[in-house]
Amino acid sequence: MSVTELTSPPAQPLYRTLADHYLGAIRSGVLTPGERMPSVRTLMRTHAVSLSTALQVCRHLESEGWLEARERSGYFVRQPRRALLAPVKEPEVATPDPAAYVGVHARVSAIVARGQQADVRVDLSGASGEATLYPSAALNRIATQVLRRYPLLLTQAVTPNGHPELQTAVARRALDMGVQIAPDEVIVTHGCIEALNLALRAVTQPGDTVAVESPTYYGLLQVLESLGLRAVEIPTSPRTGMSIEALEMAVQAYGNIRAVVVVPNLQNPLGCIMPDAAKRRMAAFCDANRIVLIEDDTYSPMADSPTPLKAIKAWDRTGNVIYCASLRKTVAPGVRLGWVIAGRWHERVQMLKFAQSRPNDSLLQVVVGRFVASGAYDRHLRALRQTLREQRERMAESIAGSFPAGTRLLVPAGGFAMWVELPPNVSSTDLFEAALAQGVRIAPGTMFSNLNRFDHYFRICFGLAPSADLEAALALLGQLTRQLSER
Numbered sequence: 001m002s003v004t005e006l007t008s009p010p011a012q013p014l015y016r017t018l019a020d021h022y023l024g025a026i027r028s029g030v031l032t033p034g035e036r037m038p039s040v041r042t043l044m045r046t047h048a049v050s051l052s053t054a055l056q057v058c059r060h061l062e063s064e065g066w067l068e069a070r071e072r073s074g075y076f077v078r079q080p081r082r083a084l085l086a087p088v089k090e091p092e093v094a095t096p097d098p099a100a101y102v103g104v105h106a107r108v109s110a111i112v113a114r115g116q117q118a119d120v121r122v123d124l125s126g127a128s129g130e131a132t133l134y135p136s137a138a139l140n141r142i143a144t145q146v147l148r149r150y151p152l153l154l155t156q157a158v159t160p161n162g163h164p165e166l167q168t169a170v171a172r173r174a175l176d177m178g179v180q181i182a183p184d185e186v187i188v189t190h191g192c193i194e195a196l197n198l199a200l201r202a203v204t205q206p207g208d209t210v211a212v213e214s215p216t217y218y219g220l221l222q223v224l225e226s227l228g229l230r231a232v233e234i235p236t237s238p239r240t241g242m243s244i245e246a247l248e249m250a251v252q253a254y255g256n257i258r259a260v261v262v263v264p265n266l267q268n269p270l271g272c273i274m275p276d277a278a279k280r281r282m283a284a285f286c287d288a289n290r291i292v293l294i295e296d297d298t299y300s301p302m303a304d305s306p307t308p309l310k311a312i313k314a315w316d317r318t319g320n321v322i323y324c325a326s327l328r329k330t331v332a333p334g335v336r337l338g339w340v341i342a343g344r345w346h347e348r349v350q351m352l353k354f355a356q357s358r359p360n361d362s363l364l365q366v367v368v369g370r371f372v373a374s375g376a377y378d379r380h381l382r383a384l385r386q387t388l389r390e391q392r393e394r395m396a397e398s399i400a401g402s403f404p405a406g407t408r409l410l411v412p413a414g415g416f417a418m419w420v421e422l423p424p425n426v427s428s429t430d431l432f433e434a435a436l437a438q439g440v441r442i443a444p445g446t447m448f449s450n451l452n453r454f455d456h457y458f459r460i461c462f463g464l465a466p467s468a469d470l471e472a473a474l475a476l477l478g479q480l481t482r483q484l485s486e487r
């Protein structure tokens with residue numbers, strides 16, 4: 001195969017394209033642990049590349065932990081250390097605990113405030129990438145062009161529901177996920193959090209019960225609390241997402257579930273992806289049982305999958321699915337734009353959005369709309385996914401190397417964060433406090449449940465670029481966990 005046959009994002013150096021090619025072969029099992037990597041000479045001949053490029057390929061794969069150099073024998077495929085860690089345990093599928101009013105705010109706020117007070121050097125508690133991973137130059141350029149083209153954009157009134165440029169860009173992108181909608185069905189919001197607020201306000205009354213994944217995104221729990229709603233936590237597999245069997249049991253046992261909120265693609269914090277068959281079944285089950293399905297699809301463009309992941313909304317035949325998403329994780333963390341496609345509740349969500357916050361500013365919508373409509377967005381996403389994948393692999397290797405036996409990990413197929421299971425006697429609250437005292441911040445597991453579950457889990461973000469500080473922080477977390485487990 002020649003180099004020209006390898007498809008490469010233009011910004012990527014040649015050695016990285018070739019390294020990805022061989023990484024693909026390792027991942028798919030074509031090259032197995034212990035096997036010899038094609039020699040530097042073979043690489044030069046096969047791909048018509050220089051000695052230095054061929055060497056860079058091997059050294060890159062070595063630095064990422066995929067190859068090891070053996071003296072005078074060349075490079076060999078390594079058994080990744082992370083493969084030696086057992087995966088995070090599957091939850092028991094049983095009737096969930098009865099619904100309870102959500103009361104997480106004080107706990108979550110205390111954890112957030114503790115992290116903000118401390119002198120944090122390495123912050124691993126988030127779920128997005130560093131600012132440098134996002135397309136600032138392209139966004140700045142488009143902003144200048146837009147302001148030149150529409151000099152009154154900042155002074156004229158904004159359009160209700162959203163700017164047509166962004167609505168159209170979103171509707172086009174939705175086609176990839178199997179969702180066909182008209183641009184005016186898109187209601188632009190202040191991030192996904194406003195979309196979730198509107199969706200829940202549109203379909204519930206205070207005191208109603210909402211089913212959520214367990215563990216779930218703490219921001220959702222805060223919204224439920226602020227709306228006076230009760231949550232029933234449904235066991236969720238770290239591989240395949242919310243258990244539909246457990247949801248069925250909850251409906252049978254309690255019968256009063258008004259809505260279910262589900263993150264089918266790269267769930268936060270687990271990173272799981274629901275198989276398409278489960279998405280279809282979930283849509284049908286909720287429809288048949290008059291349960292509104294609120295889908296939060298914040299992360300799907302961040303999946304490794306070569307084809308776009310489908311939304312549950314793709315199987316919505318009756319308008320029962322309210323689809324919420326955001327551009328904050330994909331376009332840039334500073335872009336607080338999201339949207340809601342509210343199906344049957346479109347009019348009501350539209351009214352609530354107007355009453356709650358009025359339409360979003362035009363400038364950001366037009367700039368981001370143009371970017372999302374362009375091929376530059378696809379190129380940015382490819383590069384972002386690639387960087388995150390490398391950072392994820394590297395972090396998983398470091399965790400496998402520094403944490404004690406009994407630690408479990410299931411490396412997600414995309415996204416920004418991993419869910420780590422600590423040995424059963426180690427509390428992530430203790431780990432959080434001990435690490436914070438040394439300037440390292442993680443997200444302890446108790447943030448992700450109203451029932452104060454998951455204390456021996458934590459979420460860790462792989463959005464930071466490799467550095468000596470990061471490696472030291474991971475080594476510190478491993479060492480603190482070891483000390484806590486030996487107490």
Ligand SMILES: Cc1ncc(COP(=O)(O)O)c(C=O)c1O
Nearest residue numbers: 191192193217268298326328338
């Ligand atoms: C699953 C999930 N939903 C919603 C949000 C909030 O999205 P936004 O920041 O766009 O409001 C987040 C942010 O982390 C999230 O992880």
